[in-house]
Amino acid sequence: RKAIIMQSTPSTQGEVQQLADEGVSEGAVVLAEEQTNGRGRYGRRWYSPPGKGIWMSILLRPQQSLRNTPQLTLLTGLAVCRAIRSFTGVDAGIKWPNDVLVNGRKICGILMESALEDHELRYCIAGIGVDVNFDKQDYPEELSPIATSLQIETGKTVDRTLLAAAILTELEQLYDMYQKQGFNVIAALWEALSVSLHRDIKVSNAHGIVEGMALGIDSSGALIVQKKDGERITVFSGEISL
Numbered sequence: 001r002k003a004i005i006m007q008s009t010p011s012t013q014g015e016v017q018q019l020a021d022e023g024v025s026e027g028a029v030v031l032a033e034e035q036t037n038g039r040g041r042y043g044r045r046w047y048s049p050p051g052k053g054i055w056m057s058i059l060l061r062p063q064q065s066l067r068n069t070p071q072l073t074l075l076t077g078l079a080v081c082r083a084i085r086s087f088t089g090v091d092a093g094i095k096w097p098n099d100v101l102v103n104g105r106k107i108c109g110i111l112m113e114s115a116l117e118d119h120e121l122r123y124c125i126a127g128i129g130v131d132v133n134f135d136k137q138d139y140p141e142e143l144s145p146i147a148t149s150l151q152i153e154t155g156k157t158v159d160r161t162l163l164a165a166a167i168l169t170e171l172e173q174l175y176d177m178y179q180k181q182g183f184n185v186i187a188a189l190w191e192a193l194s195v196s197l198h199r200d201i202k203v204s205n206a207h208g209i210v211e212g213m214a215l216g217i218d219s220s221g222a223l224i225v226q227k228k229d230g231e232r233i234t235v236f237s238g239e240i241s242l
């Protein structure tokens with residue numbers, strides 16, 4: 001499989017998009033030491049200074065149809081969470097849909113972008129940003145209360161190359177399992193590492209804000225929430241606060 005390591009790029013998402021449009025096959029990955037225009041969800045910026053993190057994007061060409069991208073999103077977060085736990089021993093958990101948290105702070109974000117053609121899914125790009133060797137002082141003021149890194153959590157520098165390899169291995173295994181056995185086995189593994197289930201949460205999305213108890217995820221990857229009045233609703237996208 002194709003792997004490219006770059007010194008600096010605006011965003012590894014753009015690099016993989018270019019490869020995808022050139023017809024490169026599934027599994028191609030681009031890593032960068034630094035991103036000058038790293039992107040987050042909801043059009044936010046993703047702070048990606050040189051040497052501090054794993055900034056990488058992976059090309060997926062799933063056989064499944066477009067409506068399964070939420071499942072791939074959960075699968076990718078699960079892969080990172082499992083790799084972080086086994087490689088560093090840090091007690092990482094997943095906040096729906098796919099932020100990886102340690103001690104309540106975000107250590108990894110995932111951006112899943114898909115390209116459509118005639119309403120058919122052509123490919124997905126899984127973007128993964130992991131804060132690895134940030135010091136507390138490395139964070140700008142607005143991030144320092146909400147972000148953390150593996151170095152901060154373990155007190156040691158962590159080998160980014162080995163961790164990136166562990167994430168890719170984990171992703172490949174879960175993806176393989178998903179293609180062969182379907183989403184249910186992934187959902188069970190995801191629920192086991194979730195920090196957002198069986199507690200009161202607030203979900204905000206385009207439809208407004210809903211408060212309730214997160215019960216689980218359904219077979220599409222959506223979050224099932226029981227509201228205070230007892231009504232059960234299914235949330236397909238949005239952000240939750242714990």
Ligand code: BTN
Binds near residue numbers: 011044055056109127
């Ligand atoms: C989020 O939590 O909002 C998602 C952040 C995703 C960041 C990664 S870093 C590698 C890839 N390239 C980008 O520009 N973004 C993703």
